Amino acid sequence: MNAGIAVKLKVENRPMADMPEPASMRSAAPTMPAGHSPPSDSLCFSLWDKYAMLPNVRKHSLVVAHIATTLAGRAQARNIAVDLPHVRAAALLHDIAKSYCVQHGGSHAQLGASWTIAETRNYAVAQAVLLHVYWPWRLPEGDCLCTLPFFIIYADKRVRHDVCVSLDERYEDLLTRYGHSDAARSGIRKSYEQGKAIERAFSALLGGALHEDSFDCGRMVQ
Ligand SMILES: [Fe+2]
Numbered sequence: 111m112n113a114g115i116a117v118k119l120k121v122e123n124r125p126m127a128d129m130p131e132p133a134s135m136r137s138a139a140p141t142m143p144a145g146h147s148p149p150s151d152s153l154c155f156s157l158w159d160k161y162a163m164l165p166n167v168r169k170h171s172l173v174v175a176h177i178a179t180t181l182a183g184r185a186q187a188r189n190i191a192v193d194l195p196h197v198r199a200a201a202l203l204h205d206i207a208k209s210y211c212v213q214h215g216g217s218h219a220q221l222g223a224s225w226t227i228a229e230t231r232n233y234a235v236a237q238a239v240l241l242h243v244y245w246p247w248r249l250p251e252g253d254c255l256c257t258l259p260f261f262i263i264y265a266d267k268r269v270r271h272d273v274c275v276s277l278d279e280r281y282e283d284l285l286t287r288y289g290h291s292d293a294a295r296s297g298i299r300k301s302y303e304q305g306k307a308i309e310r311a312f313s314a315l316l317g318g319a320l321h322e323d324s325f326d327c328g329r330m331v332q
Contacts, residue, residue: 148195149230154202157229164209169272175201177274177325178265184316185256197261199230200238204262219243238262244301255311264312267305274327277305 149157158168178201182192207222223240226232238259245263249255268274270283281302289295313320 146232146234148193149199149203149232149235151198151202153230154199157203157206157225161206161225162209163206166271167205167208170269171202171205173269173272173274173327174204174262174265176327177268178261180325181265181312181316182256182261185253188316190253190256190315192256193258196232196234196258199232200235200242200258200262201265203230203235204239204242204266206239234258242266244297244304249304249307249311251311253315255308255315260308260312264305264308267301268325274324276321277302277309280305 158171163171175198179194179198182194182197185192186194203222203226205218205222206225207216207218210216211218211221219240219242223236226236226239230236235258239262241259242262243266245259249260250257267277267280270280275283281298284298284301285295289298309320
């Protein structure tokens with residue numbers, strides 16, 4: 111499979127869109143199955159090695175983890191129940207299959223989720239990996255947005271390579287790199303609009319103007 115086809119599949123594929131919304135998203139703090147502690151940093155880093163994650167993807171994932179846990183920490187400070195170690199692990203693993211799929215094709219979200227299940231048995235983290243590109247159902251309202259997948263979806267959309275940027279900058283970057291067809295551009299647009307909706311909702315819930323927030327990444331968003 112050439113890179114163009116792989117990218118098209120990745121952008122267009124919405125594998126869960128026709129399935130019912132998960133019941134766990136209707137409460138602000140879905141209960142983790144007993145015995146499912148979050149994958150530790152050392153386990154995540156060993157999986158990076160095992161699956162030959164490229165250095166640029168590792169740097170990207172560290173910045174995504176920083177932003178996702180910063181947001182989750184702000185939710186926690188507002189007495190919203192959030193599991194920070196799960197947020198960090200999901201951010202560290204969200205692109206675990208990216209390097210493989212860039213080379214060989216396929217959906218990095220689907221393959222990454224299957225690897226996450228196989229390696230960690232942690233279904234909450236795997237769900238966040240599977241759905242980190244696009245949430246195929248309506249967004250949860252109120253505190254229910256402060257659940258694992260949405261911290262990862264939003265943080266990932268704020269990081270271009272390893273730099274914190276605005277959603278607009280990230281959108282332009284994706285259009286340039288992957289917008290090779292009408293379908294691909296449409297998928298990128300939908301993802302961008304969802305990112306803006308999450309940004310507005312997080313800003314209202316957590317305070318501040320997230321679109322100009324650099325999360326102390328060393329670069330102010332323009
Ligand atoms: Fe990513």
